Amino acid sequence: MSDPVTRNRSRATADMVARTANVSRVAVSRAFNPHASIKPEKRDLILKVAQELNYTPDMAARSMVTGRSHLVGIIVPDVSGPWESQELDAMTTALQAEGFATLLFRTRDDLSLDETLLTYMKGFNPDSVIAYAENVRPTTLARVLDRAVPIYIGYPDEEVSEEEAAPLFDRLDVLQRDGIEQAVALMQGYGARRFAFLAGKTNSLATQSRGRMVRKILAERGLPPPILIQGDYMYDTAYRETLNQFRLGEPVDAIFAANDVGAFGAIDALRTELGLRVPQDVKVVGFDDIHQSHWKSYNLTTVKLDLTERTQALLRLILRRLKNPTSPSLTETVSTRLVVRGTVG
Amino acid sequence: MSDPVTRNRSRATADMVARTANVSRVAVSRAFNPHASIKPEKRDLILKVAQELNYTPDMAARSMVTGRSHLVGIIVPDVSGPWESQELDAMTTALQAEGFATLLFRTRDDLSLDETLLTYMKGFNPDSVIAYAENVRPTTLARVLDRAVPIYIGYPDEEVSEEEAAPLFDRLDVLQRDGIEQAVALMQGYGARRFAFLAGKTNSLATQSRGRMVRKILAERGLPPPILIQGDYMYDTAYRETLNQFRLGEPVDAIFAANDVGAFGAIDALRTELGLRVPQDVKVVGFDDIHQSHWKSYNLTTVKLDLTERTQALLRLILRRLKNPTSPSLTETVSTRLVVRGTVG
DNA sequence: TCTCAGAATGAACACGCTTTCATTCATCGT
DNA sequence: ACGATGAATGAAAGCGTGTTCATTCTGAGA
Numbered sequence: 001m002s003d004p005v006t007r008n009r010s011r012a013t014a015d016m017v018a019r020t021a022n023v024s025r026v027a028v029s030r031a032f033n034p035h036a037s038i039k040p041e042k043r044d045l046i047l048k049v050a051q052e053l054n055y056t057p058d059m060a061a062r063s064m065v066t067g068r069s070h071l072v073g074i075i076v077p078d079v080s081g082p083w084e085s086q087e088l089d090a091m092t093t094a095l096q097a098e099g100f101a102t103l104l105f106r107t108r109d110d111l112s113l114d115e116t117l118l119t120y121m122k123g124f125n126p127d128s129v130i131a132y133a134e135n136v137r138p139t140t141l142a143r144v145l146d147r148a149v150p151i152y153i154g155y156p157d158e159e160v161s162e163e164e165a166a167p168l169f170d171r172l173d174v175l176q177r178d179g180i181e182q183a184v185a186l187m188q189g190y191g192a193r194r195f196a197f198l199a200g201k202t203n204s205l206a207t208q209s210r211g212r213m214v215r216k217i218l219a220e221r222g223l224p225p226p227i228l229i230q231g232d233y234m235y236d237t238a239y240r241e242t243l244n245q246f247r248l249g250e251p252v253d254a255i256f257a258a259n260d261v262g263a264f265g266a267i268d269a270l271r272t273e274l275g276l277r278v279p280q281d282v283k284v285v286g287f288d289d290i291h292q293s294h295w296k297s298y299n300l301t302t303v304k305l306d307l308t309e310r311t312q313a314l315l316r317l318i319l320r321r322l323k324n325p326t327s328p329s330l331t332e333t334v335s336t337r338l339v340v341r342g343t344v345g
Numbered sequence: 346m347s348d349p350v351t352r353n354r355s356r357a358t359a360d361m362v363a364r365t366a367n368v369s370r371v372a373v374s375r376a377f378n379p380h381a382s383i384k385p386e387k388r389d390l391i392l393k394v395a396q397e398l399n400y401t402p403d404m405a406a407r408s409m410v411t412g413r414s415h416l417v418g419i420i421v422p423d424v425s426g427p428w429e430s431q432e433l434d435a436m437t438t439a440l441q442a443e444g445f446a447t448l449l450f451r452t453r454d455d456l457s458l459d460e461t462l463l464t465y466m467k468g469f470n471p472d473s474v475i476a477y478a479e480n481v482r483p484t485t486l487a488r489v490l491d492r493a494v495p496i497y498i499g500y501p502d503e504e505v506s507e508e509e510a511a512p513l514f515d516r517l518d519v520l521q522r523d524g525i526e527q528a529v530a531l532m533q534g535y536g537a538r539r540f541a542f543l544a545g546k547t548n549s550l551a552t553q554s555r556g557r558m559v560r561k562i563l564a565e566r567g568l569p570p571p572i573l574i575q576g577d578y579m580y581d582t583a584y585r586e587t588l589n590q591f592r593l594g595e596p597v598d599a600i601f602a603a604n605d606v607g608a609f610g611a612i613d614a615l616r617t618e619l620g621l622r623v624p625q626d627v628k629v630v631g632f633d634d635i636h637q638s639h640w641k642s643y644n645l646t647t648v649k650l651d652l653t654e655r656t657q658a659l660l661r662l663i664l665r666r667l668k669n670p671t672s673p674s675l676t677e678t679v680s681t682r683l684v685v686r687g688t689v690g
Numbered sequence: 691t692c693t694c695a696g697a698a699t700g701a702a703c704a705c706g707c708t709t710t711c712a713t714t715c716a717t718c719g720t
Numbered sequence: 721a722c723g724a725t726g727a728a729t730g731a732a733a734g735c736g737t738g739t740t741c742a743t744t745c746t747g748a749g750a
Contacts, residue, residue, distance in 0.1 A: 061706035085430030406736035
């Protein structure tokens with residue numbers, strides 16, 4: 001009996017279990033493989049002995065022969081962001097339920113994805129890789145990680161050029177039109193005429209698509225095109241740029257933000273610095289519906305992109321591709337809808 | 346084709362690199378090990394060929410022989426929480442800088458940590474494990490993960506019983522007294538007399554320690570003991586229980602929350618439902634100083650537990666223990682301090 | 691020129707596991 | 721009772737790497 005710190009007990013191995021239970025090592029392997037053919041009583045005995053010895057199969061050794069690491073690499077630009085962390089949470093939970101462990105990597109502050117990281121990650125042999133860094137090209141991923149098959153998250157509402165560019169990948173299509181249209185309609189219904197679009201990071205495909213969609217819908221409804229407030233998905237930037245827009249530029253009576261956090265910044269700028277009321281003077285709508293959006297101080301009306309739904313769809317694609325690497329490319333679809341709270345009417 | 350190496354679609358192996366570069370496979374291994382003795386020109390050649398072949402050493406195979414997986418398991422109850430995700434972000438960033446990859450696991454909704462998860466995680470052979478689930482006993486961790494050495498996060502301000510219980514583990518001591526004392530002093534200075542403590546989850550050591558410390562400091566200053574508002578670190582619960590306290594119980598003129606998110610819930614209950622002003626009618630202080638605390642709608646005065654500092658200290662302990670498993674147990678210390686914003690005076 | 695220490699080299703082994711594959715065992719239909 | 725069928729079994733062959741260890745090479749000092 002040694003003290004807990006200096007104790008260096010080595011892990012139990014299949015050999016030890018086999019010897020203890022008086023069976024062959026192969027039997028131990030089979031006992032832990034549900035589909036292997038082994039006599040039930042024998043399996044029970046082995047599992048019992050294994051538990052006594054605190055034995056767990058070594059995933060590294062296992063992955064060497066099976067070719068499956070049960071690891072899924074996830075790349076996130078900023079784990080601490082509300083949206084990103086909620087996305088990560090949903091995905092990790094879903095992966096865990098399917099028997100995969102999450103291998104988490106964080107990129108630098110911007111959305112850029114350097115190949116050093118990918119190369120390093122490749123060393124761990126992940127069965128699949130999910131890159132939430134939006135600007136990474138699927139082809140880059142495919143080049144560096146020769147085993148992984150990328151999935152392309154597209155916004156088919158927009159021009160089809162992007163669509164044509166990657167027809168061979170699995171696709172997850174996010175239909176943003178419905179939610180955005182409901183949002184614009186609601187704001188217009190409450191008298192909004194002059195719209196601003198509070199954009200996210202310029203290289204984000206999502207923000208680009210949302211901006212184009214807002215412009216298009218405004219045009220369809222006979223409203224002037226939106227004024228661009230250039231944000232980067234962050235609170236501080238949204239706060240500052242909203243201030244600038246109202247002080248140096250033309251005021252608006254409706255702000256459509258590319259994400260919820262940006263909307264919070266805009267709301268706070270309007271209320272605490274500009275003395276304007278939301279929604280009476282300015283209507284605000286966000287995008288995402290993160291947990292914080294129902295906090296009473298904001299009570300944000302926002303376009304919901306259901307994270308559970310989106311994660312499940314993504315996971316379906318991944319698992320199907322993992323099961324059959326050569327099947328033709330698949331497409332899943334998720335939609336958006338407006339969640340009405342208190343920042344419009 | 347005459348060259349089977351370039352036509353192979355699967356991962357490049359050290360053997361392929363060796364054959365292509367006309368060197369032995371051992372040389373390839375040495376080229377990737379900085380301390381190995383190999384002629385510099387030879388190493389350069391090998392690294393060049395390796396890059397051309399898109400070769401990366403297989404960490405699974407490497408870990409089998411070295412005994413180091415370069416994996417650190419992290420267990421979090423809820424990745425999507427602001428505090429948890431900011432903690433995870435800091436730790437992942439720090440680990441990545443040290444050459445470790447993060448193996449992320451999520452526990453069920455409560456703080457409980459089931460052994461199935463630990464056993465599963467053990468299969469991946471993590472070099473170390475960080476469990477942010479506060480109620481897990483270090484001894485449980487040590488029992489299931491025979492290789493990992495737990496680090497005990499303690500609050501030495503509190504009674505020493507806990508301290509004695511685990512004197513053999515490495516310790517990270519969080520000194521909460523300074524920050525809490527400053528907070529109470531500030532609130533008292535602005536006229537607060539009747540305090541409430543908005544607690545977190547009951548099984549959280551952190552909230553227990555904070556509660557005891559608040560009680561002690563109030564006593565020292567001749568103030569009545571705090572009224573307990575039982576929360577669970579969540580916004581909704583804090584909102585509801587604060588409402589209950591003011592409607593069904595005795596109103597207070599100061600709320601000390603065990604975490605920032607709870608403080609947000611309390612503030613929103615006071616302002617939007619009870620028609621009270623913060624800080625004029627009720628003073629509120631939080632704990633953590635998460636990113637959201639400086640958002641203008643809250644502008645929360647809070648006790649800051651510096652996450653970077655805490656993460657660095659934790660990492661120092663882990664790395665030292667990894668380097669020398671038999672060295673005597675170490676203790677690192679981090680402190681807290683009040684960040685004054687707008688919810689007190 | 692010779693000696694010798696230290697650097698460089700490669701064959702062989704080990705890590706812990708799964709998967710053939712050939713063999714034995716139990717079961718069943720006739 | 722007797723092959724025939726399928727399930728159960730274990731020996732051996734890897735998976736891709738780092739690490740001995742014995743050997744060869746290199747260069748400096750005498």
